[in-house]
Amino acid sequence: MFQERLKSMRLEAKLTQKELAEKLKIGQNTYSYWEKGIRKPVGENLNKLANFFNVSTDYLLGNSNIKDQKQFDEDLEKSLDTFKSFDGKPMYDEDREKIREFLRKRMEDRLKDN
Structure with missing residues (x-):
């Protein structure tokens, strides 16, 4: 690779x-x-x-399919900023971290498929 x-x-x-x-x-x-x-x-x-x-x-x-990790992390954080609350209740840091890891894994998987 x-x-x-x-x-x-x-x-x-x-x-x-x-x-x-x-x-x-x-x-x-x-x-x-x-x-x-x-x-x-x-x-x-x-x-x-x-x-x-x-x-x-x-x-x-070939250990990652993300060309620019810094840019990827910045984009991910911008996306997470939209999840400050859910159903009118504040989102806990633990929940944000779970979402962060899910999105990171999902994007890695999508990039592998391309």
Whole structure:
């Protein structure tokens, strides 16, 4: 999954492997190995890729289908703000947390299906 995402994002950015390697200040062979699935970046190089493409390292590695976790969390909180009360009664923090976890799981599942 990692190599497919990496290649897809590179092509979406309209960059060659060489151009992207230069922007990341790594060797073209190193980048090519990543895209072929021969190796995976770790540490600083993984962070360079995530920062360049503005995605999370979890998304890059295939551990999450949410590209921008921070934006996802902000959107989720905005949605939850509409649930300050239910049937005229204030909603407890525990209830909000249950709704938050349900929505997070549901969105993850929907993103997996796409």
